[in-house]
Amino acid sequence: xxxxxxLRVEIDGRAIVDGVSLRVLPGKVTALVGASGSGKTTTGLxxxxxxxxxxxxxxxxxxxxxxxxxxxPQHPAAVLNPARRVSALLTDIARVQVSHLPRGxxxxxxxxxxxHALAEAQLPNAEALLRRxxxxxxxxQQQRVVLAQALLLGARVIVADEPTTGQDALTKSRVxxxxxxxxxxxxxxxxxxxxxxxxxxxxxxxVVMRAGRVVESGPAQRLRLTPRHPWTRELFGEQKELPSPxxxxxxxxxxxxxxxxxxxxxxARHRDGAHGxxxxxxxPGLDLYPGECLAVVGRSGSGKTTLARCLAGLHRDHDxxxxxxxxxxxxxxxxxxxxxxxAVQYVFQDAHAAFDEHRPVLHQVARTAVRLRRADAxxxxxxxxSTLARLGLTKDLVRRHPGRLSGGxxxxxxxxxALLARPRVLxxxxxxxxxxxxxRRDILGLLTALVRDRDDLSLVLxxxxxxxxxxxxxxxxLDAGEVVEQGPAQRILTSPSHPxxxxxxRRRN
Numbered sequence: 001x002x003x004x005x006x007l008r009v010e011i012d013g014r015a016i017v018d019g020v021s022l023r024v025l026p027g028k029v030t031a032l033v034g035a036s037g038s039g040k041t042t043t044g045l046x047x048x049x050x051x052x053x054x055x056x057x058x059x060x061x062x063x064x065x066x067x068x069x070x071x072x073p074q075h076p077a078a079v080l081n082p083a084r085r086v087s088a089l090l091t092d093i094a095r096v097q098v099s100h101l102p103r104g105x106x107x108x109x110x111x112x113x114x115x116h117a118l119a120e121a122q123l124p125n126a127e128a129l130l131r132r133x134x135x136x137x138x139x140x141q142q143q144r145v146v147l148a149q150a151l152l153l154g155a156r157v158i159v160a161d162e163p164t165t166g167q168d169a170l171t172k173s174r175v176x177x178x179x180x181x182x183x184x185x186x187x188x189x190x191x192x193x194x195x196x197x198x199x200x201x202x203x204x205x206x207v208v209m210r211a212g213r214v215v216e217s218g219p220a221q222r223l224r225l226t227p228r229h230p231w232t233r234e235l236f237g238e239q240k241e242l243p244s245p246x247x248x249x250x251x252x253x254x255x256x257x258x259x260x261x262x263x264x265x266x267x268a269r270h271r272d273g274a275h276g277x278x279x280x281x282x283x284p285g286l287d288l289y290p291g292e293c294l295a296v297v298g299r300s301g302s303g304k305t306t307l308a309r310c311l312a313g314l315h316r317d318h319d320x321x322x323x324x325x326x327x328x329x330x331x332x333x334x335x336x337x338x339x340x341x342x343a344v345q346y347v348f349q350d351a352h353a354a355f356d357e358h359r360p361v362l363h364q365v366a367r368t369a370v371r372l373r374r375a376d377a378x379x380x381x382x383x384x385x386s387t388l389a390r391l392g393l394t395k396d397l398v399r400r401h402p403g404r405l406s407g408g409x410x411x412x413x414x415x416x417x418a419l420l421a422r423p424r425v426l427x428x429x430x431x432x433x434x435x436x437x438x439x440r441r442d443i444l445g446l447l448t449a450l451v452r453d454r455d456d457l458s459l460v461l462x463x464x465x466x467x468x469x470x471x472x473x474x475x476x477x478l479d480a481g482e483v484v485e486q487g488p489a490q491r492i493l494t495s496p497s498h499p500x501x502x503x504x505x506r507r508r509n
Contacts, residue, residue, distance in 0.1 A: 036408025070150025
């Protein structure tokens, strides 16, 4: 069992968690829910004894003496050593556990334990994944590797921070089933989540937080059916309709002019060390027209992020061309001109990893205008403050360092930074997957307004969520690294032709 009593966490005199108490019981799933910045993650990390730098902490946190606490963070890349392959990351843990065996049996037993942990974490094709480095995995795959680490360690309490972030519906259901199985083995699970469908299906108890305080708590079924607090009612209420792009989908060159971005004969690979390379993406042809939103959907590991990184020059190991206004872009971001860098901007799924922890957010956002548009420092700062304010970020907030912002706040700052380049193509990689429904709706509304109001801006929206994809003009569907179907969003979502797309739409409905 683990327990938190009257926890208060202050940073610079501001309470980010104030008077929080909860009990986490063996075999039970306790969900912490609330908007981005409500204090959910800070509360969950308190069970590990981890707090933000410079925090003043009062209250009591108790974990049973034999209760090792494992952590599956929302942004797993931050805790995976980028220089080591997945096999090394997991085998280091397994070796300690088999050290009592005769020397000749240790290697085989350690490998068996690693493969079992990967299977428990719902990672298929484990043999191939073991040879890769963390950056060669999708965000969802990285998350499940960290879950496998926690299971290997024998954790009695697992703090799972948005464990279904960036996951397709099938993988999400498997992760939910596995966490339920983990709880069934007597392990306490603390689920930090914005995905209320997951909370409804998995949680035994729910703690609702707002502005660092607990506003309501109790059995999940009671909160879902008869919530007492207005914020709980809003959070668990019917999801409002997501925004639509606001203009007809372009039919092609005749209706929309020439594509701003084209993909031709793209084949991307991952290097597997001594084992050579593995093809992870084949995209014979994709077009993006001016003022268009193109959603790229598919399961975790299907190649969506690899495609996005190829567009932005972040994945060099590929054949084929990415053309901007008919001119091939260099494969590597290092070889692209200042104008080409500004034209195609990338907003990462893991906003925390995309910022320098040692410099204020405002400085990093303004730096984009200085570096890519040669704006002077004062002009860049004014533009940055204006753009950040439009995204709901105050002057006081953005003068802080990234570690002092919530995930949702930092994701908005990352979007502002990309916009300061005045891009023609904005590539957004699962940027709403770790956000609560209210913040998610706000950011998608902003993206919709940007595409609607600026004829010179096009959007590539990488997502696993078909409800999010429905806001796009067109959808491209990836499965196992292949583009299996593409076309107008309305047709794809109502009358798909490929069996895989049919299965995705069926799960959505």
